[in-house]
Amino acid sequence: MSQADSFQQSFPDDSFADLNERSALRLLRLGLSQPNRPIDALIERLLAPGGHDWFRKVILSPTFKTCVGDPVAALVSGRVMLVQLTALKEAAKSLGADRDRENRLIARAAYDLSIAAALAHHGRIITGQKRSEILPVLTDLSEALPEPWAGMVLRATEALDRAE
Amino acid sequence: MSNARQADVFPVTMTDWIHERMSLGPEGRRQLNQEIMARYAWPLQVYFMGTRDRWLGEPTDIVQGFFASRLAKGDFFANWSVSGLRLRHWLINAFCFYLKELHRARRKEAREVAQGDEPVSAEGNPSKAADRAFAVSIVREALRQAQAQCEKEKLGAHWDIFLRHFYKGEAYADFAADFGVDAPRAAVMARTARTKFNAALRDLLSREAPDADPDAEILSLLEGGGS
Numbered sequence A: 001m002s003q004a005d006s007f008q009q010s011f012p013d014d015s016f017a018d019l020n021e022r023s024a025l026r027l028l029r030l031g032l033s034q035p036n037r038p039i040d041a042l043i044e045r046l047l048a049p050g051g052h053d054w055f056r057k058v059i060l061s062p063t064f065k066t067c068v069g070d071p072v073a074a075l076v077s078g079r080v081m082l083v084q085l086t087a088l089k090e091a092a093k094s095l096g097a098d099r100d101r102e103n104r105l106i107a108r109a110a111y112d113l114s115i116a117a118a119l120a121h122h123g124r125i126i127t128g129q130k131r132s133e134i135l136p137v138l139t140d141l142s143e144a145l146p147e148p149w150a151g152m153v154l155r156a157t158e159a160l161d162r163a164e
Numbered sequence B: 001m002s003n004a005r006q007a008d009v010f011p012v013t014m015t016d017w018i019h020e021r022m023s024l025g026p027e028g029r030r031q032l033n034q035e036i037m038a039r040y041a042w043p044l045q046v047y048f049m050g051t052r053d054r055w056l057g058e059p060t061d062i063v064q065g066f067f068a069s070r071l072a073k074g075d076f077f078a079n080w081s082v083s084g085l086r087l088r089h090w091l092i093n094a095f096c097f098y099l100k101e102l103h104r105a106r107r108k109e110a111r112e113v114a115q116g117d118e119p120v121s122a123e124g125n126p127s128k129a130a131d132r133a134f135a136v137s138i139v140r141e142a143l144r145q146a147q148a149q150c151e152k153e154k155l156g157a158h159w160d161i162f163l164r165h166f167y168k169g170e171a172y173a174d175f176a177a178d179f180g181v182d183a184p185r186a187a188v189m190a191r192t193a194r195t196k197f198n199a200a201l202r203d204l205l206s207r208e209a210p211d212a213d214p215d216a217e218i219l220s221l222l223e224g225g226g227s
Helices: A003-009 A021-030 A038-047 A051-058 A062-068 A071-076 A082-095 A101-122 A131-144 A149-159 B003-009 B014-022 B026-049 B059-070 B076-081 B087-108 B126-152 B156-167 B172-179 B183-206 B214-222
Strands: none
Touching (some): A021 B156, A021 B183, A038 A051, A038 A131, A062 A071, A071 A101, A101 A131, A101 A149, A131 A149, B059 B087, B087 B126, B126 B156, B126 B214, B156 B172, B156 B183, B172 B183
């Protein structure tokens, strides 16, 4: 095959060929980053390459194990007491002030998962945040997490309306 | 998002991306060329159509010839990385040189006299037109990548809803029932696909220059400057 043939064959395909300039600029605008919330750093880490593998290591870290033991049994399956989840949330708040970025990400995961598990398994809100603040955070987090964690957080959002 | 945070989360730079492909040998080089063509073929064709050199040939043929001539050069990307230019502007510079070469070749062949007497005038600013075409091209490529990612992750319905709303401009309430969901659920599903699209778009834009900030690149393209 000649070099010219090679370039001819690898020329780009024509999918989305009907995309016009106006629509392209509208879609381009979607790519602008949104004002940062604390959860966004964690979501970006989860969505980055290898993010789910990173998460599976994170939940085995001492922060989780000390407070709730087996994190899957506790947080996903619900074999956990409310007081343990509150302890996990408080431990996360302490770790959240750490200078190390990795530790702050672990803290964020522990904080939001403790809130989600309290909602999903006990129907209780263990934070002072408003429901309107909790809902988008947990919804976005559930989209970034691997299963079965995503399902647990999604159940938490469903429990939010009737939670105390 | 700040540039520093972006670098934290997506450490792959344009240079890393090129080096990674180059280290894979001929197959990596082929992939690299294909990715470059997917993104820049259309902007270069638009640029060509805005020049006085349109008589040189069909835009598709001219741009293919350019890629075949330049992308085969071993030092092409190394020279770009030290130029400080955005990749599309580096390609346009190289494309201008290529057109001059074609000019000379045609002159030598003594076939250009008839056409050369009546050059086509430039219309508007071909560089700006190429930047606008680049915006379309990069969005198109991000759509392709996000679609592939959604298909791979079995998020076909999420992707279709995203297209209906963000690509075709339909309201969720008007089509959500087609997918067996209500409008709020459709919005959540679209957001999942939108996340894939955003990630693809920002990743592509981060490769436009060695220290590219995707937000700055987007704002530049939206303002139509691109410089």
